[in-house]
Amino acid sequence: MRTDKYKFILSRKQDYQRRPLRELYDLEADPEELNNIAEDYPEVVKELEEILEGWIREMMRKNGWKEDPLIANGLTMAADWEEWVNKHGYW
Numbered sequence: 001m002r003t004d005k006y007k008f009i010l011s012r013k014q015d016y017q018r019r020p021l022r023e024l025y026d027l028e029a030d031p032e033e034l035n036n037i038a039e040d041y042p043e044v045v046k047e048l049e050e051i052l053e054g055w056i057r058e059m060m061r062k063n064g065w066k067e068d069p070l071i072a073n074g075l076t077m078a079a080d081w082e083e084w085v086n087k088h089g090y091w
Contacts, residue, residue: 006048007024007025007033008022008023008024008049009023010049011023012068023036
């Protein structure tokens, strides 16, 4: 999610590059998003995560879903990537 100042990324599953599950970038100071500052600003991460999770809950309610579709159906890109990686012998 984005604000005027920040970009926040919340991952549901660890990726193959071992990026952190939470990433925060200061778009004013770091427009190329090179420096993850999530550990330096836990209060900002907490606030943005609460907003994002609230939005997800609202969309689930609005659409009559009982479970987050990413969790219920799997992370489609992650599953496809995992299948490709395993097929080609990476990692």
